[in-house]
Amino acid sequence: MLLTQISFSQSKTATNTKELTNIRQLNDSLKAVDSPELRTIKPLTDSSSASLLKKKNNSDSTAKKYVVIDSVNVKISKDSLDAPVNYTASDSGVLEIRNKKFYLYGSASTKYSSMNLTSSVIEIDNSSNTAKAYFTRDSTGKVLERPKLIDGEMETESDSMFYNFKTRRGLTKSTYTKQGEMFVYGERFKKINDDEYFGARARFTTCNLDTPHFAFKSNKVKLINKKWAFTGMVFPEFESVPLPIGLPFGIFPLSTGRHSGMLAPRFTTTQTFGIGLEGLGYYHVLSDHFDILTRANIYSYGGYSINVSPTYRKRYKYQGALRLDYNVTKINFKGDPDFSKTKTFNVTWSHTNDSKKRPGTAFAANVNFGSSRFNRLVANNNALNFTNKTNSSISYSKTANDGSSNLSITANHSQDNNLGRYDISLPNVNYTLNTLYPLKKRESVGESKWYEKLGIGYTGSLQNRFTFFTQSATDTTVAAYHRKMSLGEILDTMQWGATHNIPITLALPAMGAIQLAPSISFQEKWYGSKFSRSWNGQKVDTLIEKGFYAAREMSFGLSANTAIFGTFNFGKNKRIQAIRHVIRPSIGLTYKPDMNRNSYYTTQIDSLGRTARFSYYEGSVAGAFGEGKFGGLTFGIQNNLEMKVRDKNDSTNENATKKVKIIDNFAITSAYNLMADSFALSPFNIIIGTSLFNNVNITGSTTLNPYKVDRFGRQINEYMFSEGKLGRITNGSLSFSTSFKSKQGSDNKNKQTGTTGQDVDRIITPEEQQRELDYIRNNPSEFADFDIPWSVNVGFSMNFSRTMKADYSGFQTNFYSSVNLNGDFNFSPKWKMGGNTFLDVKTMKVGSLSLFVSREMHCWQMSINVTPIGIYRSFNITISPKSGILRDLKINRTRQFYM
Incomplete structure (x- = not known):
């Protein structure tokens, strides 16, 4: 059934018969043009259909609207199309009504469904539903507007094109197309359907020049759009010179997304492994969320390696990758004096989740675990060969919805490949309760009272650790000393420890430029082992006692800090206009009673009778508290130095300036124990960091001990100041990096x-x-x-x-x-x-x-x-x-x- 609505105006004297006659005359003129776009208006061929013409009342008697409903089955012309064809041209268009042809000149364009054809000249034959496109030349012979065809995802450029709108088939000559990274040229291409093409005398290359440096030529080719190209006999050529060696067939991947397939190996020869194939493998896509890559290296001396690398992903949820490596390394032939065979393995796993999926919950993994000699035996990778330490971590954390607390559970691993030592720490649990203000009113008006700023918090941790050694250490002496351990011996090395820390803080009102902050801290540690060291006449023996032990420490403090600013101005006309120096001194009074005197003991350490003090918990997971009471001062000073210079790069403002950092941070901290009878002054900790000219990064730290030492390197209660020296440098670090280009x-x-x-x-x-x-x-x-x-x-x-x-x-x-x-x-x-x-x-x-x-x-x-x-x-x-x-x-x- 065809429904067509027509609106027009007429005079009062018009009759219905005359109106219908006008419609028929209009239809006859449209039918002569035979345009697909105009065939949507159909005539009323039966006078009996006039009964279906329904007149609608209208307030304006001079205007009448009619709805024409044609319920007669209309035969559609055989040459009609299922979609309109749109034409444009910048120069001119010529219509031949008798031959039903339409010519377009100058930047011509024809659009039909998903097809878009552009060219200098386009000829449309409406009787055969075909289009032809050609290029033209200007007066100098230059080619103008070669025909370009875009049909779906296929885009081609040719000397001439022939396209059938109805069958959607076409023929092109001297055609260029780009498939991913591949440039394809063919003397003739026939379009069979939306995705398949057959070509003659085709050329494949990744060189984007009109005359490529290299190419692969074949007389016959089948191209599946954006997927594959299959050829018959194929010959490579370089600089347009064909090689006499050909291949019986060619398969060229054209897709740009993920797809399964073989991975070609690389041929190599080595003096130690022999002749080999490296990188032979297969990549398999299991789904949009999972794929797997398998590779292998094979060598003539008998060595081989296999690695399997599956990856997984769920968009907006998580992603991860696993890699399993197994190597059998054989150096030289069996029977050779230098022959060696080593089996190594390595496991790596990385996983991250999207924090937006579950706010407040995070899970991450970065695992790198394997044989201690694995890195050393990886060929042609100096960065990995010299990596002697590897680490792993797996963590899970959960933050309360109101942000008041946080729970995290971690598992850690570290290994020293030189020593063959593995340290495993799991599970480690940390819990943090953010500072609470018990005296603060739930609903307060105005500024809070000073006592309402009293805060109390809690931090707790539980750690478990065990250690084992392997015989694959590179240092044979160490490997012999740390022999391969049994499972029972590994379990004997297991230690655990827990730490509880309760800080109490109070923010007092500022006293001018000085800010005061009192604090109280209570800390308690639980131990699963106690270490007792004793002299056996030849060396120091260590006795480990399993059980439950506890130690605690408490401290009271009052700190004050402020900031001092100083600026030296050189003038606005100078290149360096000003230098600014910021000094942040701080001082604190701290008292810590001696609550751990029973945790320390004295033992002989050598045949000369010299002794040393040790803690029963020294070397434990939680660490030992310090010995003795402390009542004294802690002090420090922090510096920042920067200058303001004229910005020459800002051409819009001649007075524009910028800040240049000279010293980002230069800090010194120490303490003095007023209650100690010796060694009252603590070592000075010095830190410096700067980024000169935003290109030179310098960081350094050191510790100055103010006391002298004896001939054995042991500290004595005499200051280095008496010799005109600030102290002894006991440890330090310095790093420098820069780049120029x-x-x-x-x-x-x-x-x-x-x-x-x-x-x-x-x-x-x-x-x-x-x-x-x-x-x-x-x-x-x-x-x-x-x-x-x-x-x-x-x-x-x-x-x-x-x-x-x-x-x-x-x-x-x-x-x-x-x-x-x-x-x-x-x-x-x-x-x-x-x-x-x-x-x-x-x-x-x-x-x-x-x-x-x-x-x-x-x-x-x-x-x-x-x-x-x-x-x-x-x-x-x-x-x-x-x-x-x-x-x-x-x-x-x-x-x-x-x-």
Whole structure:
């Protein structure tokens, strides 16, 4: 049934018959044009249908409205379409009514359903429902507006196109299309349906030039849009020169999202492992929320490694990744004097949840647990080879809805790969009750009274820990001393401890610029073990007694602090206009009674009869309280220094200024015990930190002990001040880092950047990020940025401490410092050289050194990586496409040497 509403005006003398005649005449003229858009108006072919013409009353007698309802079955023309066709043209349009053809000239466009055809010239044949498109040339012979067809997700550009609106099939000549990172060209392409195309004499490449540097050619091809391309015999060519070697068929992935498939291996040869295939694997997508990656390395000497990496995700809820590694490392052939076989494993797991899903509840995991020799035996990864300590943590926390309390449960692990030592701590429970104000009124008007600011809180923790050793320690002496332990021996090392802390605070009204704050603190610790040390005539023995033990401590304090500001002005016309110095001194009076005198004892430590004081709880999980009472002063001073300079970069305001930090923080703290008969002055703790010019980061800390020591390094009650010295530096740390780089070169928008082909929606877990960073760090030449002519990064770290020797014969200084340096530079627009190194300052030995050379070749890149120093010394040269979709198509030569 066809329903058409028509509105028009007429004079009072008009008749109904004349109105219907006008409608028929209008229909006849529209039928001659035969436009699909105008066929929606149908004539009344039967006079009996006039009874269906219903006249409606209207207040205006000069206007009449009619509703025409045609209930007669109308035969639709065979050449009609299911959707309108829209035409536009900037120049002109010519309509041939007799031949039913329509010509469009100049930026012509035809839209039908999901199809959009644009060209310089378009010819529409209404009788056959076809469209033809061609390009034109200007007076100089330049091609103007090549035909472009967008049909669904398929976009093509050709010399000429033929398209049938009804069958949705088409034929194109000299066609270009882009599928993900792949550029496809074919002399002829036939469109079969919305997704399938057949082509003749096609070319595949990832080079975006009209004449690509390389390509794969085939006479026959089947293309499934955004998924796959299958070819017959395929031949590679470089610089338009075909190679005589071909493949019987070709399969090209064109999809940009996740999809299952094989992972091509990399061929390598090493002196220690033999000939091998690395990275052979399979990636399988199980669902939108779960996938799994399996890889394997196989070597001719018999070694192999397998890793399985499943990942999971639930958008707006959680995400995580698991990686299981198992390695069987065989160095040299069996029977060789240097033959060795080692089995290692490693497990990593990372998990995070979205805090918006369950506010106040959080669960996170970052696990890295495995054999102590696993990192050392990973080939061609200096960063991992020198990682001697790894840590793991799993945590769950819950915050009350009103924010008054917080509960957290954690499990931690740390291991020293050099010593083969594993420390496991689980479960650890922490509970915090935020400060309560019991004297504060529920409904108060105006400012609160001073006593209403009395607050009381609570913090409690429970820790459990056990330790074990393995025989795979790199230090054979340590490994022999710490032999492999049985399960019973591991359980014997288990310790537990609990801590309770109740702070009481009161904020008094400010006394001018001085703020006073009294406080009371009560702390109690519970222990599951007690340690008793005694001299057996040759060495100190330690006896561990299991049970329940407790110790407590209480302190009272009153602190005062203020701030002093000073500014030195140089004048607004100066480059440096002012320097501002902020001093924040603080002083406190503290009293702590000696509640732990019974927890300390004296024992002999050597054959000379020297003695030392120990706590029964020294070395426990909760830690021991200090000995003796304290009644004295705590004092400190904090400094901040910054200057105001004229901002030359602000061109809009010549008087614009900016702040530059000179010293972010410089603080000194100490204490003096008025109740002690010796060693009353506590060591001075000094901290400094600054970020000069927003580019140089410096942080440092040290401890100055004001007392002298004897020849054994033991402290005596005499000040260093008597010798004109402030004190002895007992420990400290200093770190320095900065980076410099030249300005970025010109931005070439048409430059082929060599994308990775990674889906932007892909969820990257911290473990995946770290492994990608490791790959970049060990293969810097593959990621060289030629737009930055040069860059340098420098880092220095140093720390030292004074600790007592294991036999209690004196003190020893543990010192460690290192320098990290990496950088690169362009010695031509297409050549870049760089490297990174690590220097142990104590031994003045280079721990690692890696050098690289990279050559920019537009869509290809050549990289050379050399590692002449380290556990694994290697050399490799790689020539590979930049495109991530063809990253496994590379020419690679690798040599590795295990030291």
